[in-house]
Amino acid sequence: MKLMSMLGDVVGSLFKKPFTEQYPFEKKPAPESLRGKLTWDASKCSGCMLCVKDCPANAIELITIDKANKRFVMKYHMDRCTFCDQCVVNCRLKCLDLSNEQWELAALSHEPLTVYYGRDEDIQFLLEKSARPGAEAEAPCA
Ligand code: SF4
Ligand code: SF4
Numbered sequence: 560m561k562l563m564s565m566l567g568d569v570v571g572s573l574f575k576k577p578f579t580e581q582y583p584f585e586k587k588p589a590p591e592s593l594r595g596k597l598t599w600d601a602s603k604c605s606g607c608m609l610c611v612k613d614c615p616a617n618a619i620e621l622i623t624i625d626k627a628n629k630r631f632v633m634k635y636h637m638d639r640c641t642f643c644d645q646c647v648v649n650c651r652l653k654c655l656d657l658s659n660e661q662w663e664l665a666a667l668s669h670e671p672l673t674v675y676y677g678r679d680e681d682i683q684f685l686l687e688k689s690a691r692p693g694a695e696a697e698a699p700c701a
Contacts, residue, residue, distance in 0.1 A: 583663075594642040595662035599633050599676045603654040606631050610646035610655060619646060624681045632677035632685050637664060 580587065589595070597619075606626055611619050618639040624630040647655045666672055675682045688694060 589659045589662055591659055593659040593662055594644060594657040595660065596637065596658050596664060596674075597635050597640060597646070598656045598658050598661070599635070600654045601629075601631060601633070601677055603652045604629065604631055604633075605652060607651075610650055613645050613649050615643065615645065616641050622685060624677075624684065630678065630681050632675055632681050635674040635676065636672070637674055638669065638672040 604621075606621065606623055606629065608621055611621050616636075616639045618636045618641075620634040620636075622632045622634065624632060642657060644657060647657055664672075675685070
């Protein structure tokens with residue numbers, strides 16, 4: 560009796576659409592409220608450092624290249640981020656957001672989990688500076 564019932568389920572399921580999603584071949588849009596990768600709008604940033612001070616995970620560094628001309632580089636340590644949203648809520652100039660589109664963040668190495676935001680030439684300058692022999696790891700400037 561039990562076997563017949565199981566067979567009925569098996570045969571019946573052959574004609575039903577599967578409930579599973581064929582990820583990563585099929586992707587549904589993430590909910591609006593999903594907290595993914597941190598994004599930063601450099602053009603709005605005043606360099607106040609509030610986000611750096613408020614981050615409980617020490618996941619943000621803001622390096623000042625030229626404060627008068629609002630040239631900053633943000634170094635985001637995605638592997639430390641807890642996606643708590645605190646920096647986003649506390650930024651008075653609304654520069655920060657946790658993207659609900661960039662959420663596939665797994666990586667096989669550490670490198671892609673450190674993200675630099677800012678002008679290309681500023682990032683280049685910073686990377687070259689830190690690669691110089693004897694250069695100390697860059698510290699966030701106030
Ligand atoms: S809190 Fe906002 S304005 Fe201040 S440094 Fe961070 S991103 Fe820039
Ligand atoms: S979301 Fe939270 S942990 Fe991530 S950078 Fe912002 S304050 Fe830090």
